[in-house]
Amino acid sequence: MKVTDHIKNANGKTLFSFEIVTPVKGKNIQDLYNNIDPLMEFNPPFIDVTTSREEYVYVEKDGLLDRKTVRKRPGTLGISVSLKHKYNIDPVPHILCGGFTKEETEYMLVDCHYLEIDNVVALRGDAMKHQKYFEPTKGGHTYACELVHQISDLNNGKFLHEENLTEFKTDFCIGVAGYPEKHMEAPSLQTDLKRLKAKVDAGADYVVTQMFFDNQKYFDFVKMAKEAGINIPIIPGIKPLAVNRHLQLLPHVFSIDLPEDLINAVDNCKNNAAVRQVGIEWAIQQSKELKEAGVPVLHYYSMGKSDNVQAIAQALF
């Protein structure tokens, strides 16, 4: 079922969902299941499955270093299907511009359609680790908006190079990313909102936000989005802060602010177990306020271990 239909059917009740990151190549899928299992009691109607960018690695060949491109966390489609069968939920694979040609994206979407996957999130992807800025893959898209166009075209039976294959139509519900504190490359929040509106005009059905730690940023963003003519659900993304290093890492990597009270609470912790508890309590307070404000879904970035998301969900669902 489509994410937007799950939201409609909930009749104003806030749903619980989360995102999982595919395991590092060579790691057992059982670890992933062990982290998902405790979250199933909160009835997530859908689970997002990330796609990782490829990276350069150097391997020695005939005494010389040879550069290879590898994807360290493969398996987005396989894990999506396994979640569908194992948990009877709707998986939402993430589709990236970076690292894929338009043709490869089309093949992925055709596979998703055959596998009865109803939702995808369309994203540009970040720059590769060695790049300063995102560089489009040869034959791929430059912005997520173009990817949304491609998916919408397929929903209308329009393939890349053949326009008249009307027997085959996909019907994907399309999610896109939104940034309450603006995307790091955008010159202003207003400009970033214009880009978001372009994704909506191209066919996006709902927005999932980047993490934020101050709910006011989300409330302001939703208001500004409405004023900009964006009238689709905007799902807040919540990340429980988990280790002291997040104080430096999260603002740097995601270009977000951390509230002073949260920083002080983390600074007063004696160890990472205490930081994890602060992160849980902060996320519970955030989630309660968002739920009271009637958000359609509370969507958690679980990253690896799910014990903190479980503790948050227990307090709310």
Ligand code: FAD
């Ligand atoms: P876009 O919407 O293309 O925007 C990127 C930048 O370009 C913005 O600054 C925007 O303002 C600007 N822009 C857009 N259109 C134009 C235009 N026409 N002209 C000029 N500027 C323009 N990354 C992964 O690698 N894998 C994942 O699975 C993944 N999942 C994510 C899930 C969520 C909910 C979020 C919020 C992010 C996720 N990311 C993921 C990270 C995401 O790929 C990065 O944030 C990326 O830098 C931007 O992606 P986007 O889809 O928002 O890009």
